Amino acid sequence: MIEALDLHKSFQTKTGLVKAVQGVSFRANDGEITGLLGPNGAGKTTTLRMLYTLMSPDAGRVEVDAFDAVRDAEAVRRRLGVLPDARGVYKRLTARENIAYFGRLHGMSDADIARRTRELSEALGMEDVLDRQAEGFSQGQRTKTAIARALVHDPKNVILDEPTNGLDVMTTRGLRDFLRQLRAEGRCVIFSSHIMQEVAALCDRIVVIANGRVMAAGTPDELRAQTGEANLEEAFVKAIGSEEGLHA
Numbered sequence: 718m719i720e721a722l723d724l725h726k727s728f729q730t731k732t733g734l735v736k737a738v739q740g741v742s743f744r745a746n747d748g749e750i751t752g753l754l755g756p757n758g759a760g761k762t763t764t765l766r767m768l769y770t771l772m773s774p775d776a777g778r779v780e781v782d783a784f785d786a787v788r789d790a791e792a793v794r795r796r797l798g799v800l801p802d803a804r805g806v807y808k809r810l811t812a813r814e815n816i817a818y819f820g821r822l823h824g825m826s827d828a829d830i831a832r833r834t835r836e837l838s839e840a841l842g843m844e845d846v847l848d849r850q851a852e853g854f855s856q857g858q859r860t861k862t863a864i865a866r867a868l869v870h871d872p873k874n875v876i877l878d879e880p881t882n883g884l885d886v887m888t889t890r891g892l893r894d895f896l897r898q899l900r901a902e903g904r905c906v907i908f909s910s911h912i913m914q915e916v917a918a919l920c921d922r923i924v925v926i927a928n929g930r931v932m933a934a935g936t937p938d939e940l941r942a943q944t945g946e947a948n949l950e951e952a953f954v955k956a957i958g959s960e961e962g963l964h965a
């Protein structure tokens with residue numbers, strides 16, 4: 718389970734202070750997919766970075782399975798699998814070597830790494846590229862490698878920053894099935910997106926973010942009730958106040 722408790726984060730820039738996240742709170746439960754939906758610049762990536770301990774919040778707290786992300790950062794990292802916005806796949810290594818490298822960083826045995834690599838490559842449909850050097854991989858192949866690598870240590874909680882960005886329709890469908898499988902395994906899954914159809918298709922719980930603030934949050938039914946809109950996509954538009962930036 719992942720909890721964001723009144724998170725704040727600002728950045729000093731040449732043109733002044735950018736308030737990227739201004740009081741974001743939500744809870745993502747185990748066995749559920751939670752979607753962070755918002756237009757470009759809403760604060761999704763900054764929020765996720767605080768959840769996965771890359772950035773510390775100016776104010777507020779993150780808890781992962783009741784561990785504090787600042788005080789117990791190590792314990793939190795062990796419980797997380799992360800697909801960051803910069804995928805960061807090592808080009809000189811094959812997909813298999815990329816996955817194994819992360820497995821070793823987590824202290825896994827070669828046998829466990831081999832077993833998890835088999836499971837993940839089958840689930841993600843990437844057996845054909847497993848032993849190819851990542852140099853020259855398509856965007857989808859890079860994303861799959863980065864996801865397999867993030868999950869090699871079998872983490873209970875999974876955070877994915879715009880996982881379907883740049884993927885074709887078939888790869889996106891495969892990835893959606895994969896996320897549903899993670900949910901069925903009882904994991905806590907959080908992903909960000911600016912595509913409302915994506916969030917509507919997958920999520921048990923949705924956090925609508927704009928200008929660094931939570932505009933609405935809840936199950937699809939709760940969001941429809943809160944906004945008085947029968948159609949979920951209309952509910953998103955109403956919560957944000959505009960449909961700009963919410964499409965593919």
Ligand SMILES: Nc1ncnc2c1ncn2[C@@H]1O[C@H](COP(=O)(O)OP(=O)(O)OP(=O)(O)O)[C@@H](O)[C@H]1O
Binds near residue numbers: 757759760763
């Ligand atoms: N390191 C940084 N320095 C300065 N400003 C930043 C930094 N990181 C983020 N921001 C600003 O904070 C705001 C929120 O950015 P963030 O990347 O969190 O949004 P996002 O919802 O993930 O957007 P996108 O969908 O475009 O990825 C933006 O105005 C962005 O320019």
